[in-house]
Amino acid sequence: GENVEQHPSTLSVQEGDSAVIKCTYSDSASNYFPWYKQELGKGPQLIIDIRSNVGEKKDQRIAVTLNKTAKHFSLHITETQPEDSAVYFCAAMAGGGADGLTFGKGTHLIIQP
Amino acid sequence: ETGVTQSPTHLIKTRGQQVTLRCSSQSGHNTVSWYQQALGQGPQFIFQYYREEENGRGNFPPRFSGLQFPNYSSELNVNALELDDSALYLCASSLGTGGETQYFGPGTRLLVL
Numbered sequence: 001g002e003n004v005e006q007h008p009s010t011l012s013v014q015e016g017d018s019a020v021i022k023c024t025y026s027d028s029a030s031n032y033f034p035w036y037k038q039e040l041g042k043g044p045q046l047i048i049d050i051r052s053n054v055g056e057k058k059d060q061r062i063a064v065t066l067n068k069t070a071k072h073f074s075l076h077i078t079e080t081q082p083e084d085s086a087v088y089f090c091a092a093m094a095g096g097g098a099d100g101l102t103f104g105k106g107t108h109l110i111i112q113p
Numbered sequence: 114e115t116g117v118t119q120s121p122t123h124l125i126k127t128r129g130q131q132v133t134l135r136c137s138s139q140s141g142h143n144t145v146s147w148y149q150q151a152l153g154q155g156p157q158f159i160f161q162y163y164r165e166e167e168n169g170r171g172n173f174p175p176r177f178s179g180l181q182f183p184n185y186s187s188e189l190n191v192n193a194l195e196l197d198d199s200a201l202y203l204c205a206s207s208l209g210t211g212g213e214t215q216y217f218g219p220g221t222r223l224l225v226l
Contacts, residue, residue, distance in 0.1 A: 001172075006155075032212045043203055043217040044156065045115075051212075089155050097212045098169030100146050100158030101205075 002027040004092050006104025014112050019080055021107045023090035024072040030092040033066060033073045034101070038087045047088075048075070077109075085111045115139055117206050117218035125224045126194050134189045134221045138206030144168070145187040146215060147179060150201040162187050163210045199225045 003026040013019045025033075031052035036044035050057045050064045050073065057064050061080075066073040077084055087108050091101040116139035126132050138145050144163045148156035158171035162181035176192040185206070191198055201222050205215035 004155075034214065036217070043115075043117075043219045046214060046216065049214060091155075093212050097207075097210045098161060100148070100161055100169060100171060101156070101215060102158070103155030105155050106153075 001099065002030055002092055002094065002102040004090060004102050004104045006090050006107060008107060009105065010108045010110070012110040012112060013080055015080055015082060017080055019075075019077045019084070019109055021075045021088055021090070021109070022072060023074070023092075023104050024070075025092040025102075026071065027092070027094060028071065029094040030102075032093040033064070034091050034093075035064060035075050036089045036091065038089060038106075044089060080109075080111050082111050082113060085109060115206075115216040115218065117204060117216055119202075119204055119218040119221050121221060122219070123222045123224075125226065127226050128194055128196060130194050130225075131190065131192045132194060132223060134191075134202050134204075134223070136187045136189070136204035136206075136218060138185045138187070138204075139216055142206035142208050142216075143185050144207045144210050144213070145181060145185065146205045146207070147187070147189045148203040148205065148217075149173075150203055150220070152200070156203055159189070161210065168210055194225045196225050199223060 034049035063076040090104045146161040147159040150156040160170040201220040207213040
């Protein structure tokens with residue numbers, strides 16, 4: 001089955017700086033890669049996703065890049081703000097969807113004022 | 114907010130008991146997936162329901178079972194509770210099973226004593 005590795009486990013950046021979180025996946029059949037933000041006591045919230053037919057997607061301060069050959073994808077957050085502090089999860093899914101999403105272990109992003 | 118609701122928010126059970134958790138999907142979504150999230154970990158896929166049938170299942174024993182109703186709401190049942198079943202249980206709804214975006218509810222926190 002699919003295996004998703006996520007790094008780093010904790011990331012501390014100064015407010016206004018950029019943050020990058022990286023994930024690798026093992027199953028070449030995976031073709032959908034969402035990123036979720038989870039705040040304390042809440043469910044995961046989708047912040048951006050990418051499918052394997054594109055290499056990059058951007059939404060305001062958030063961007064995701066995908067390298068299918070190397071089987072890795074990354075989340076980039078620019079101009080970080082205190083409200084960006086949370087745990088971020090990457091995930092992967094094969095096209096059929098019946099195997100569900102496979103998640104990484106999460107990155108605790110801390111924005112230092 | 115995603116429109117996915119779950120009940121109850123918190124639950125305490127003792128080892129060996131049975132529990133039923135409930136999920137109402139986002140309006141128009143016909144697929145519900147259930148995940149278990151242990152403390153400090155990413156969510157793990159339990160199973161998915163589509164058109165009232167189990168459509169896919171992760172690596173969970175048969176004492177984890179589910180139902181989906183004609184209005185697309187769903188239940189997760191866990192029999193013979195074990196201490197390791199203590200976790201946040203999340204449901205996610207989507208429009209279809211072909212790798213569509215999944216939107217998560219706030220979760221039910223289960224503690225098994």
